[in-house]
Amino acid sequence: MLDTTTIKGIILDYGGTIDTNGKHWAEVLWEAYEDNQVPVAKDDFRNAYIYGERYLATNHVIKSSDTFKNLLKKKVDLQINWLIENGFLPADNNTSQYSRAVSTQCYNFANATVQKAKPVIQQLQTKYPVVLVSNFYGNMKSVLNDFGIVDYFKEIIESATVGVRKPDPAIFSLGVKALGFSPEEVVVIGDSYSKDIIPAIEIGCKTIWLKGLGWEKDEKFHQLPDAVISDFRELMSL
Numbered sequence: 001m002l003d004t005t006t007i008k009g010i011i012l013d014y015g016g017t018i019d020t021n022g023k024h025w026a027e028v029l030w031e032a033y034e035d036n037q038v039p040v041a042k043d044d045f046r047n048a049y050i051y052g053e054r055y056l057a058t059n060h061v062i063k064s065s066d067t068f069k070n071l072l073k074k075k076v077d078l079q080i081n082w083l084i085e086n087g088f089l090p091a092d093n094n095t096s097q098y099s100r101a102v103s104t105q106c107y108n109f110a111n112a113t114v115q116k117a118k119p120v121i122q123q124l125q126t127k128y129p130v131v132l133v134s135n136f137y138g139n140m141k142s143v144l145n146d147f148g149i150v151d152y153f154k155e156i157i158e159s160a161t162v163g164v165r166k167p168d169p170a171i172f173s174l175g176v177k178a179l180g181f182s183p184e185e186v187v188v189i190g191d192s193y194s195k196d197i198i199p200a201i202e203i204g205c206k207t208i209w210l211k212g213l214g215w216e217k218d219e220k221f222h223q224l225p226d227a228v229i230s231d232f233r234e235l236m237s238l
Helices: 025-035 042-058 068-085 093-127 140-147 169-179 193-202 232-237
Strands: 009-012 130-134 155-158 186-190 206-210 227-229
Touching: 009 169, 025 042, 025 093, 042 068, 068 093, 068 140, 093 130, 093 140, 093 232, 130 140, 130 169, 140 155, 155 169, 169 186, 169 193, 186 193, 193 206, 227 232
Parallel strands: 009 130, 009 186, 130 155, 186 206, 206 227
Antiparallel strands: none
16 A cells, blocks of 8 residues: 655656556557558567667667657658568558558557646646656657656656666666655656566665556566556546
């Protein structure tokens, strides 16, 4: 049970937490593939998704000025091109339209979700200092500015700029340091059990798990979070 009386600061995850309300981004993208009738199997999409994420993690494709719309277009371009190059999609006129349709749908979904989360973050930061900790591409400030929530965070810690990625607990230690409190006075809120909850527990933070539609089905829950929610807006009741 979460004891809120001892909490002095908050660490928030971004991707999958604020922008999708607990739904894994692979599932958001796959839904857009289906809605736009991209003729590929989910397993092939999955491989394209993994390829794109690894490529973006090791290549400077994303510029610091890229908005989320620009980021999504580059991300889906990588996936579509991989599917074409590996023979899962034909290289015809229809194929060139898939990337724009999928990325636009995903951007609209993320924007709508962030706007629903915005009043929650706004209210939280009136009571607690809030630090954002995220695996991201170096353009987090541009994304948050585009969505109108950049000013709600005391500090933004993203993997591309600090050189450490979740699930390494060190990135959460940076968040705790930025808040200036001890770990037990900080609550970490995120959608990933393995990348947010476990490393946060390891350094002594309290945790709130936003449990939504995940992608990995074989997670084993060795350590329980202090609270579990299914909607970001449930934070208001905590």
